[in-house]
Amino acid sequence: MIWIYVIFALIIIASLAEIIFIIFKNRSKLAALNIESIPQEKENKVRNRIMIERLKRNSNSLVKIVNELLKPVFEVISEKLVNFNKQIQELETKVKPKPPLQQIDLHQEIADKLIKIEKYLAEDQYVKVEEECIDIISLDAKNTEAYRILAQMYWEQKDYKKSRQTYKYLIKLMEKESDKHILANTYVDLGEVYENEHKPKQAMTSYQRAVSLEPNNPRFLDLLLKISIILKNKKMALEAFNSLKNADPENQKLPEIEVEINGLPDIEPVEEQPTIEVIESETDSAEITEPENEAEIKSEKDQDVTNQQS
Numbered sequence: 001m002i003w004i005y006v007i008f009a010l011i012i013i014a015s016l017a018e019i020i021f022i023i024f025k026n027r028s029k030l031a032a033l034n035i036e037s038i039p040q041e042k043e044n045k046v047r048n049r050i051m052i053e054r055l056k057r058n059s060n061s062l063v064k065i066v067n068e069l070l071k072p073v074f075e076v077i078s079e080k081l082v083n084f085n086k087q088i089q090e091l092e093t094k095v096k097p098k099p100p101l102q103q104i105d106l107h108q109e110i111a112d113k114l115i116k117i118e119k120y121l122a123e124d125q126y127v128k129v130e131e132e133c134i135d136i137i138s139l140d141a142k143n144t145e146a147y148r149i150l151a152q153m154y155w156e157q158k159d160y161k162k163s164r165q166t167y168k169y170l171i172k173l174m175e176k177e178s179d180k181h182i183l184a185n186t187y188v189d190l191g192e193v194y195e196n197e198h199k200p201k202q203a204m205t206s207y208q209r210a211v212s213l214e215p216n217n218p219r220f221l222d223l224l225l226k227i228s229i230i231l232k233n234k235k236m237a238l239e240a241f242n243s244l245k246n247a248d249p250e251n252q253k254l255p256e257i258e259v260e261i262n263g264l265p266d267i268e269p270v271e272e273q274p275t276i277e278v279i280e281s282e283t284d285s286a287e288i289t290e291p292e293n294e295a296e297i298k299s300e301k302d303q304d305v306t307n308q309q310s
Helices: 002-031 039-095 103-122 126-139 144-156 160-174 180-196 200-213 218-230 234-247 254-262 276-286 294-309
Strands: none
Touching: 103 126, 103 144, 126 144, 144 160, 144 180, 160 180, 180 200, 180 218, 200 218, 200 234, 218 234, 218 254, 234 254
């Protein structure tokens, strides 16, 4: 519909231009003659003046008509240009990178977010906890505290897959650090996730790694001992029992545990062909570069919000 107005307006403008061109062309020729001395020419001059004035009036009317016709076209075009310019400005605002924070400001912002997380955890506002953790990770991609909070939160929500993935990525980050105690506890947390996923072999591997970091930790030895008994691995159970006996000789449950171990079969557990779960335990660290990328976490977070509302 707009193009019809445009074509019609162009035709009118072209016609008007042609008329004006003819008028001015004839006026230049008449100006070269001395028509003041010829009565008939005087009469013609008056007639021409009247015609020119009439033509001017008609031209003004034509201009008004053209303006009225083109006005809606120009209004639509102008509105589209304004909207387009507004969209460009909004897009530039969105993609414009934020200025980098100073190191002190960065630490302060992360500290403020951790305080918010404690408040949200106390109120069981897990969606907000996840949002704040994601914000911290966007500021500091290697912030182990944010990953630990996420892993523990997923554990409490019984989302063991997310918890396992997050703990494994956390371990990858922490292996380069010197705090073996925190790393050993993280292996234990991962082992407990595996137990809830009914993967005792992977759990035993995690507990073994924790014990290798802290060989005299009674809690780690007790967990390794229990999982060894569940798997009927008498050799591993005896090793863990002896270590626990040395680390915690006052433990009142030692005689009872010893009887349970002696009741295990002496036959070594048969090595089974690798199952999908075992292969997963060996390659799980390579299955993700992060526990979840931010887009995936946000999409799943939106789904969680929908589930909670329903």
